[in-house]
Amino acid sequence: MAQTTTLLEIADADILGERKARRIHRRRSSSQGERKGIVARTVIAIVVCLIMVFPLYWMLVVAFSPRGEVFEAGLHLWPSTLTLENFDKIFRRFDVATWFGNSLVIGTFVTVITVVVNLLAGYAFARMRFFGRNAIFLLALATMMIPVQAIMVAQFQLVSTLGIYGTYWGVIFPTAAAAFGIFLARQFFIGIPDEIIEAARIDGAGQLRIFIQVVLPLSKPLIAVLILLTLMGTWNDFAWPLIALKDNELYTLPIGLLYLKNQTSPDYNSIMALALISVLPMVILFLVFQRYFVQGFARSGIK
Amino acid sequence: MTTVTAPERADARQAPARPGAARRVARLRESLTGWGFIGPNLILLALFLFLPILWAVQLSFQDTQGFGDPEWVGFDNYARLVTDPVFWQSLGNTIVFTLVTVPIDMALGLGLAVLLNSVLPARGVWRTIIVLPMVISGVASGMIAVILFYESNGLINKLLEAVGLQAIAWQSEPAPAMISVMIAAVWLRVGFNMIIYLAGLQGISPELYEAGRIDGANRWQQFRSITVPLVGPSTFFLLIMNVIASFQVFDLIFVMTGGGPGNATSVLVTYAYRNGFQIREQGYGAAIGIVILLITLAFTFIQWKTNRTRDMVE
Numbered sequence: 001m002a003q004t005t006t007l008l009e010i011a012d013a014d015i016l017g018e019r020k021a022r023r024i025h026r027r028r029s030s031s032q033g034e035r036k037g038i039v040a041r042t043v044i045a046i047v048v049c050l051i052m053v054f055p056l057y058w059m060l061v062v063a064f065s066p067r068g069e070v071f072e073a074g075l076h077l078w079p080s081t082l083t084l085e086n087f088d089k090i091f092r093r094f095d096v097a098t099w100f101g102n103s104l105v106i107g108t109f110v111t112v113i114t115v116v117v118n119l120l121a122g123y124a125f126a127r128m129r130f131f132g133r134n135a136i137f138l139l140a141l142a143t144m145m146i147p148v149q150a151i152m153v154a155q156f157q158l159v160s161t162l163g164i165y166g167t168y169w170g171v172i173f174p175t176a177a178a179a180f181g182i183f184l185a186r187q188f189f190i191g192i193p194d195e196i197i198e199a200a201r202i203d204g205a206g207q208l209r210i211f212i213q214v215v216l217p218l219s220k221p222l223i224a225v226l227i228l229l230t231l232m233g234t235w236n237d238f239a240w241p242l243i244a245l246k247d248n249e250l251y252t253l254p255i256g257l258l259y260l261k262n263q264t265s266p267d268y269n270s271i272m273a274l275a276l277i278s279v280l281p282m283v284i285l286f287l288v289f290q291r292y293f294v295q296g297f298a299r300s301g302i303k
Numbered sequence: 304m305t306t307v308t309a310p311e312r313a314d315a316r317q318a319p320a321r322p323g324a325a326r327r328v329a330r331l332r333e334s335l336t337g338w339g340f341i342g343p344n345l346i347l348l349a350l351f352l353f354l355p356i357l358w359a360v361q362l363s364f365q366d367t368q369g370f371g372d373p374e375w376v377g378f379d380n381y382a383r384l385v386t387d388p389v390f391w392q393s394l395g396n397t398i399v400f401t402l403v404t405v406p407i408d409m410a411l412g413l414g415l416a417v418l419l420n421s422v423l424p425a426r427g428v429w430r431t432i433i434v435l436p437m438v439i440s441g442v443a444s445g446m447i448a449v450i451l452f453y454e455s456n457g458l459i460n461k462l463l464e465a466v467g468l469q470a471i472a473w474q475s476e477p478a479p480a481m482i483s484v485m486i487a488a489v490w491l492r493v494g495f496n497m498i499i500y501l502a503g504l505q506g507i508s509p510e511l512y513e514a515g516r517i518d519g520a521n522r523w524q525q526f527r528s529i530t531v532p533l534v535g536p537s538t539f540f541l542l543i544m545n546v547i548a549s550f551q552v553f554d555l556i557f558v559m560t561g562g563g564p565g566n567a568t569s570v571l572v573t574y575a576y577r578n579g580f581q582i583r584e585q586g587y588g589a590a591i592g593i594v595i596l597l598i599t600l601a602f603t604f605i606q607w608k609t610n611r612t613r614d615m616v617e
Contacts, residue, residue: 041423049432055447071456117344130337145603147551149572150596153579153589154358177351207336236440238554254442268450275443282438298502
């Protein structure tokens, strides 16, 4: 079970079980009936995957089609001519580069803050005894799934009171106040053998030094998972930035997308061009670091 | 504060008969170190999560209509909830959305996991494609869905007409609007369900299927009697996670329907937003938020109770 293994084990074994399946494959004789089964299953897989990628394909089609073409009579399953006019238009009329930069800045700050504090807290919960540990851990656990919509009015008033409404920080701090990484980190650190930490302690290293010099270098898979999931969550975040940002120079890409829809008639070709720009970085990260994303999803259960 | 030296610790451990002073000092140091480690995270959580929760409770007892100082109104906001038809409709829509999407998510997730756990060429590619929507933002997904489900001349209606069916009023009719949001939500979430079930399937020994085959069980019987019971823990985990996620569906509805037509796709979270930030009745919006909070806590509690070994202390 993914839920009961540590991230360390998951990192080393292929969670999707490629190896085991290959073993079974070799063991089995591929009889006539077996081969027929493979063909049927492959056809089903192809059909399902075509349905799953189609919306993304459609985003590409609309983004690269001349204006309005997909809504004209008749089926237009691909662009009659590939055009960049939609991209040209949004870059001329809107500050797309700034929105992209805002997403990057906010994403980076939130990721750095969240991952650092979650690693520290996860380590303490895993390996230290201190007064109130279980109570605080339970409190963090209990509040982990609370959606921003439950407390957004209060958060808005808080951020206004602190004078950071409408600034980067107004988005960054409430977003970085997250607990889910604590659980991933804690689970991982529990799996680190006592001997390693004990050895460093006998050498006279303090807890912070042990953590930085001994534990963190062993935790690269964990850190990768935390960084990727936090960055993705922040990059795609919508509800809180929608509330916390007012000036369009500070918009992130998802808010920019909504703004673009409201400012144009709506011009769906432009919207899809911007949507493509906004999803592309995460798609690339996912394709490169798929293993880590999948481990993170499987462990955290949070989308 | 992080300089607990080895000799001190060794003493504290090995000589329990000695007066406890050294041990107490060591413990105190470890306690302080622990607090130092959780400190930064705790401050963030306290200020931006725990405090707003208490603040929201307070707000829910206030009337903040218009300008001027908020007025303490006791349980008025909650009394208003009970008699507000839109609140009940939003709660009903949330429940319908959850009851429809969660089983579909899980059934499709299990089916795909079984399919993609079997012998198949290019399996990795198929898995990647099914998981891919998970990294697409709700806003971008919603925008794509708006275009596909566009009532006049959207692709889906064109295809329906091309095969001789009637176009569907995805935007102006209540039920189709809800269905379009549900379809988009399943598209976004099915990959998650597949991942969890795949991980669950990895834990089933192939020998069990071997034994099933020898006993003459066909594929469906093997699925019913071996697969389904043995992925039970995954099923329960997914059930809770999907229910929580469905109760919180916001981006898709905000972008695709805005809660309309009428209030046909209004759910608790969008209704809370509407009251808090569009109608600007913040006290009433906060009261709806408290309802969402309590529901979420209840499901988190169930998850914790039944999954204690996973996240709890030693």
